[in-house]
Amino acid sequence: MRRCLHLAASRFERLSRPATALLCQPGWIHLGEPPIDWPAEVREQMRFGNWTGATRLWLASHYRRLRPRYSAEELAQLYAACEFREFFFQAGGRLDFEDASFDFIVSEHFFEHLQLPDALALMKECQRLLRPGGVIRTSVPDADLRGYAPPEPPGYPGAIVPWDHHQKHKSRWNVHSFSELLRLAGLEPRPIQYCTSDRQYHDDLKLAASADPQHAAADLIATTDYFRRLPSLIMDGIKPRT
Template structure:
């Protein structure tokens, strides 16, 4: 039976927010159906898109892990050679498409070749690196932790703590979600500071929320970090003298920071306790 809808006289209508611009709906449709411009150079991008079209995400992941497992014996030998050389060991873990000169760049086997980049060592960082405790002078992880659930992120930092010699430095870089959140509030309410940050770092998004959601959900991200939370995680993993740093503000040499990550990044450093000359 059809029922009539009764409106209470004293009740205000639902104040549903309206787009600030009628074009927003069209922009949103194009944004949701379009592809990301981020990717390898054009030739590599065409190849990567073709492969992605032929292979589903499960198949791609399986191939990546298979390639990594097949490379593991040679990678273990390479790490032993680097350790036995007696030279300082600086590890760039989860190097992706940015190999830092002077550092040992470590990542999964994958499609890095589409960007013209190959890691020095292929390894699944969910497995402990085959190096003795205290064998490493510094560890750098740039935009890696957001690809791990927080619990796995703690395990990764505990492995870094094991690898570092006393006095060794862990330098971390992640998207600064705290700043993204503040900028979103400023854009949505017209109050607060740093309102331009969203549009500077993620221009052309149809709404501020879509820009923020990319930090949470896109690019394989599964966790978000601000300065307070990241510092707490580092201390939980055993690091001391945890400090927030700026881009290229570090005593590490060569400086590992990628200039492409400067705008949105939060940088933190921590030290494994003990004298540099102490045994592990």
């Protein structure tokens, strides 16, 4: 059986049905966030003076309570189908898995929340975990080059949010800088969906899907249906076979 890792995953109750259909399967391990304490999140945004963020979170919490995406029985089935572990990482840490033990790793909008040394350390850990030919697919905000939206403002989500807060974006990425991160970690970069320096958007998903049709995770490489926030900068890192 192929093995896949979902890194810094949202809890399943926040994922779409197409995402859980792909990700909540035997052979998957999900390293993700603890349950969200919605009242505490709202109070924290109010303490920062971020009234817009507080209102948005309050509305989201009520919407999810009144119109849950999954029933309690469905959620129990999703969590029983695979393994979910709460997750925290910083430089010097180690993911608790053997070398070359995964075929595919996916991460959505997590690496921008890490300082550069932590991001590189985590990517090196992912390289260690991948089998030769294995792929890590990462989605992050295209902070500087995106032509489909204004560039991400520095210090997102705003100056009032402290740098040690979990919502803070501590690094900025584009196709060039993330490619270099992958190279430094010993991976071959393959841009999937990205903007070039002239802010033109490119989608090379079909090329990626046709590159290795016999890959153990070929069906996952051929889609991005498990990502919630699109368009984004999406990059593959491929572990060399030799």
